[in-house]
Amino acid sequence: MAIQWQNQVCLITGASGGIGEAIARKLAGLGASLILTGRNADKLTALLESLPGRHTIACADITTQEGLDKVVAVCHERQPTMLVNSAGISEIGDFKNMPMARIETLLATNLTAPIALTQRLLPILQRAGKGYVVNVGSTFGSIGFPCHAAYCASKFALRGFTESLIREYANSPVNFYYLAPRATKTAINSDAVVSMNQALGNQMDSPELVADALVAQLEANKSRWFIGFPEKLFARINGVLPEIVDRALIKKLPTIKRFLTSVTKEKLS
Numbered sequence: 494m495a496i497q498w499q500n501q502v503c504l505i506t507g508a509s510g511g512i513g514e515a516i517a518r519k520l521a522g523l524g525a526s527l528i529l530t531g532r533n534a535d536k537l538t539a540l541l542e543s544l545p546g547r548h549t550i551a552c553a554d555i556t557t558q559e560g561l562d563k564v565v566a567v568c569h570e571r572q573p574t575m576l577v578n579s580a581g582i583s584e585i586g587d588f589k590n591m592p593m594a595r596i597e598t599l600l601a602t603n604l605t606a607p608i609a610l611t612q613r614l615l616p617i618l619q620r621a622g623k624g625y626v627v628n629v630g631s632t633f634g635s636i637g638f639p640c641h642a643a644y645c646a647s648k649f650a651l652r653g654f655t656e657s658l659i660r661e662y663a664n665s666p667v668n669f670y671y672l673a674p675r676a677t678k679t680a681i682n683s684d685a686v687v688s689m690n691q692a693l694g695n696q697m698d699s700p701e702l703v704a705d706a707l708v709a710q711l712e713a714n715k716s717r718w719f720i721g722f723p724e725k726l727f728a729r730i731n732g733v734l735p736e737i738v739d740r741a742l743i744k745k746l747p748t749i750k751r752f753l754t755s756v757t758k759e760k761l762s
C-alpha cells in the first residue's frame with residue numbers, strides 16, 4: 494500500500510546536519526510531521542521555523558543516556574511512525590594514529606545510538622500499526638575504504654544490524670530499510686576528503702538527492718538502496734570478489750594517503 498506521508502510522524506536524527514536537514518525538508522513538504530533531533534539547538538530552531546507544518550524539536554546528544562531518555566520521552570508524547578537514523582560522524586586518517594577516544598565516540602554515534610533508539614522506539618512503532626525504520630549507512634558500509642577503518646566498521650555493522658532486523662521482523666508491522674549514500678556535499682566531509690574525491694574522480698551528490706532517494710526507497714518498499722554508479726556496482730563486486738576491489742583501491746592508495754594521512758597528524762599535533 495502506498496505510504497501516506499501526511500499520516501507519518503517521523504523522528505529524524507541528525508536533522509541539524511546536511512542529509513538530515515534535506516530529509517526533513519522533503520518529508521515536511523510531503524506533509525509528514527517531524528521530530529527533529531541533533532545537538533545544535535539554533536540550527537534545529539531555524540530549520541523548524543522554515544518548515545511547513547507542525548513539528549517538534551528534541552535537542553539531545555544521542556550518545557548519552559540522558560540524551561536518549563530525552564528523545565524517547567518526546568516520542569512517548571508524539572508517537573512516531575517512522576525513525577530515520579541519520580546522525581553520524583566520521584574519522585579519517587592513518588588507523589595507527591586514530592585516538593581511541595574518538596573511535597569510541599564514532600561507534601557510539603554511528604552504531605550504538607541507532608541500535609538503542611531502534612530498540613526503545615520499537616514498541617511505539619509497533620503500536621502505530623505500520624512503522625518504518627530507515628538507517629542511513631554508506632557505500633563505506635559495503636567497501637572497506639583505506640583511512641576510514643573506524644567509520645567503515647560502524648557502517649558495516651549498521652548494515653548487518655539492519656539486515657538482521659529486515660529478516661527478523663519480516664512478518665511484523667515494522668519495516669526496516671538500509672539507505673547507502675555515496676559521498677555527499679555536507680559538513681561531515683573535510684576539505685581533505687573533498688580534495689581526495691576530486692583527485693580520485695569520485696562524484697559527490699547533493700543532500701537533496703539523498704532525501705529524494707529515501708522517499709523513492711520507501712515508496713518502492715525496497716529494503717536496501719545504494720546511491721550512485723559505479724559505487725553500487727563496486728559494493729556488489731566487493732561482496733562477491735573482494736580481491737578485485739582490493740586491487741583497485743590499493744592502486745589508489747598513494748592518492749588516498751596523500752590527502753588523508755596528514756589529517757590525523759594535524760589532530761595529534
Ligand SMILES: NC(=O)c1ccc[n+]([C@@H]2O[C@H](COP(=O)([O-])OP(=O)(O)OC[C@H]3O[C@@H](n4cnc5c(N)ncnc54)[C@H](OP(=O)(O)O)[C@@H]3O)[C@@H](O)[C@H]2O)c1
Nearest residue numbers: 507509510511512531532533554555580581676677679681
Ligand atoms: N556526507 C557524506 O558524504 C555521507 C556519505 C555516506 C553516508 N553519510 C551518512 O549520512 C549521515 C548524515 O551525515 P551528513 O552528511 O548529514 O553529516 P553532517 O552534515 O555532519 O550531519 C551530522 C549530523 O549528526 C548529528 N550528530 C552527530 N553527533 C551527534 C550526537 N552525539 N548526538 C546527536 N546528534 C549528533 C549532527 O548534529 P549536531 O551537529 O547538531 O550535533 C548532525 O545533525 C551520517 O550517518 C553519515 O555517516 C554521509
